[in-house]
Each structure stands twice: as C-alpha cells, then as structure tokens.
Amino acid sequence: MSWLPLTLLVLGAVLLAEALLARYEVMVYTAGWRTPTGELPQDMPYARGADPDRPPDAYVVYLDGIGKRQPRDTRDGGQLVKALIAGAPELRVLGQVQPYSPLAAPLLNRPVWAWLRHHIGLLLFLHNVMQIFVAADHRYRPLYNRAVGAQIADQLRHAGYRPDSGIPVVLLSYSGGAQVATGAVEELHTRLRAPLLLITIGGFHNGANDLSRAEHLHQLTSAGDRIERVGTWIFPQRWRLFHRSGWNRAHRAGKITVHRLDPATHLGRRSYISPKAWLPDGRSHLDHTTDTVIALIRAQRGGGPSPGVAGRDRPAL
Template sequence: MISSLLFTVFLVGAFALMLTAALAPIETLSWWAGWTEDEIEHPAAPPHRDGAERRYVVYLSGVASLSGRFLLPRETVFIRKLRSELPDATIISDVFPYSPSGAPLLETPRLFGQLWRRVQFFKLSERRTFLSVLTNLRNIYQVMVSADRRYGPIFNQGAAKVIEDALADAGYVRGSGAPVAIIGYSGGAQVAIGAAAFLRARIGAPIDVIGLGGVVASDPGLKYVRTYHHIMGDGDNIQRFGAVLFPDRWKAAAYSDWNAAKREGRIVKHVMPDMIHAGVKGYFGRPLVNGVSNGERTAKKIASLLSV
C-alpha cells in the first residue's frame, strides 16, 4: 500500500516536472506575441520628487517566490533592515522576476492557480512541503529561459520592462541619470543581469547588480552592468552550480562575457563567512550570532557596496 502510494506520488511529481519544463519557454513566447500584455495594471507614477538625486534599489527574490507582494518573512525583515541602512535610497521589493510580464503566480488565471495559493499558505507560515518544490522548479526553469541564447533576449526584455515600470511607479524619472542597483537573490541575479542591457537602454543610467548567492550564466547583459558584486557564503554550494552548469563561465572560455567582465574588474566577489544559501544560516537568517543576524550582516554589506 505504502509503496503504491509512493509510486503514485513519484509519477505525479515527474509529470509536473516535465509539464513545467515544457511550459517554461511557452510563457515567454506568449508574452512576446502579446497574449498576456494586459495581465497586470500599473498605477500612474507619482509626481516627480527628487528622482535625480536619489539612488534606486530593486530587489528580486529567489526561486521560491510566488509574488513580489508576498515575500518570505525572513526577506521582509531583510528589506526592513536594508531600508534602515540606506535611508536615502528608494528600495523596491514588489517585482516578480520569473515572468516576462511580471504577472505573479497568484494573481492571474493560471492552470495551477489553486495550487499556487496553497503553496503560498505554506511558505508564509514557513512550512516546507513537496508543493514548495514545484514552485522552485517552475521558477528555476524560468531562470534557464533567461540564460538561454534563443529565448533569453525575449524573456529579459520583458523583465526589463517590468523593472522599469516598478521604478516609474516609485517616482524614477527616465533620463534623470539616477543610478539603479538591482539585488538578485539566487536565480534573481541571472534575471537582473539578463535585463540589464534592455533596462540601461530604456533609462539611460548606470546599472549595478548585486547577486546574493547568484546562480548566473555568462550573459551578454554583463556588458551593460557597471559592476556585478557576487556575494557568496563560504558554505553556499548552490551558487557554485552556475560556475559548473554554464560552460561559458569556465576558464577555458577566455573570451566569454563572464571572463571578459572579470578581466575588466567589473565582477567583484565578496565571501561571507559562516553563510549558506538559504535557511536559518542563509543570507537572510534571523538567529543572532554574537549579537548580529545574518540578515543584518547582509544588509550592512550591501549598504557598504552601494555607499561607495
């Protein structure tokens, strides 16, 4: 009886995995065709304030994300700490990076709408279930689409438009020259770099990317990033997958975008001691170690990079 149940769960999981993989590029192509362009409405931008003087920071969540409006509790605490460290910056944290239209999984008519809402319930209560794995897999496939040389330019153009709209909603003035920094956690770093080329062309301002345990490819967007700060925990094995999975990051690919950016000094690595990719010992960990949490250490590190 138990073996039969386990086999059924395995079959359902395998089917969901294959279906998610097959649908990953289709969502990008449907956005490009204009079938999903009306999924999200953006409010009118507020009156111009001090857009030319302020620094704008956009946070892109990791592959566990369901919606930019519903961050995990530890991410919410991290964003609060980051705002306290950068009181003069406008920090935007409601962007969903794993859809070219920016449509959160929870807010559009999708085949698995009820499933995503159930997953959100477990995530906000910080409970780990098999359903959470499906979210991670779905978003990982979107990261792979972003890194793909065929579909990536389409996906990344959509991501750049979503980020630009979020900046405009926060008061950013196009052409003001105000610098923009994008913080990408895990797969969010790949989306940030992929979108950089299109975003820079749209706003005409320098763009810096900060990857927190970033799993990134040798993306052409690196040519348009002023500096990519690669923050990595010394115990974070997940971020190392990028260096293995993407051959253009290997040393043998001397003329790849990644290695060219390294030679030019535009990729800077920062090792964080006693940190892993996620969980209580991750970049947003809340337990105190010598009176300071990992989330606070990460916020201070980012603030120091952005204050230079």
C-alpha cells in the first residue's frame, strides 16, 4: 500500500474517532453523567480588570479560537485580553471559559491529551474543530448551546455578576468562538437577564442561532480573512436565500454591523491580533483591534453611535 492511501485511511479513522468523541461529551453533559466543573487553577482569578468591589461598566467574556485547550492559553498568549484591560480599566474581563468543552474540562488535564500534545499536537486543534461542527449540527446545537451558555453564566457569577443588575455582558469571540458566542445568547438571557453585546473577530459560525435576545452584533472582519469567508460559503444559513435563519433575521432587524479591519488576516504575522504588523497610522493590528473593541463597548454603554461603521452586513450568495 502506498503512503497516500495509508495516510487517507489513518486520517479518516482519526476524523471518525474525533467526531464520535465530540458528540460523546455533549451527550454525557445532557444525560447528567458528569457535572461540569467551574473551578480554576488556584492562582487564577475569575476575572481581571475593574475593582471587584465595585460594579464595572461591563463584563467581557473572551471566547478564543480552536487553539484554546486550557483556562490560561490563548492564540496570542493573552495579549488581546491584556490590551483590553490596560486600555479600558472600567471592564472586567474573563478569558478562561472553555468554549470547546460542554463539560468545561481543559484538554490538557486529560492524560491522553497530555500525551498527544507532545506527540501529535495537531489532534488538539482537530478536536476543537470537530466541536465547532458539533455545536453547528442541528441535532446537537441546542444541547451544546445550553451547556456552554451555562458554563459562561457560572463563570460570570463567580466573577461577581448579579442577575438583573443591568450591567452589559460582552461576548467577544475569535474565529470558531463565534459559534459558541451566538449559541450562548438564549441561555445567558434566561439565567442572567443581562444586556448582551456580541463582537466577533473573524467569526466562523453557521448563522443558525437565534440572536433576538442580543442587543447587537458587531462583526470585525477583513478582506484578507479567507477563513471567515469560507464560513459564509459552507453554511447555508449564512446565505441570503435562507431568510428565516437566525443570522438573516438579525440582519433584517438591523442588529448586525460590519467593521473593516483591513488588511488583517485570520492567522499569522498579519492577523487581527498581531503586535508585529503595522498600519500607516503607526498602530499595530493588535492596537487597532483593541481600540475598535473598546470603542464599541463604550458606545453601547453610552447609547451613542458605534464608531467606524463601514455598513450593514450582507450575507453571502
């Protein structure tokens, strides 16, 4: 057998195993066989930023892309979260939520995954990719949304959030984190009755989730982001033809606004959160993204117009 058929056979087996494992976790949660854990490492706070003894202007929950494997890690080493805290000390920021685990279980705390990290690191990313597609699958989506929405609500309560307080909750998501953010809206509204603002950065999601309980969704995108563009092609609910999808209903209600962060890319040295790529005005891509996010949150809190609006979203096709 040549190497190509063998490689395809192994890859197919791995994908099948990952698909089954991804579904297994959400079913275990639904059946109540395991209870999600909300505990964090001893030296890790539930939120950083504004003084916990005083109500912040908003709580920001950062839902990272597929590289998220444990409470501490992010694709950029936490630079975006740090920049938000430094630029907007009135916010409380949570960066520890596990968006790709209905059981809130970090991958690196599991013995098998600890071994895989050192031997086949790509599988860690593949696991989270499969979780995105489980979260988008109409058979599992309500269960997944409920599980991760409950996880976010619990983390917010630990961070000091009080239901019915009227303090906004901002779901700031990167890439596949947008699937989780849009799915968590209904559960968060039920549990916290909080004003919900969504900000997606290169959002990769299927457009099926109901956004009627969200105040607004700001889509940060770029012409150089090919991965986000793929999401608008492969998910029919993002197409204009499917006018009853959650995404298109929100669009018609005027709840979606696009903000261009050209020439940023989805990944690499010119990504949205790169501190090493520079704009003509002297800001890095990280600075540009951080400034935009902070301005949007402050505008929403103050009831003023959103800055830098480049036009309403137009679904593909």
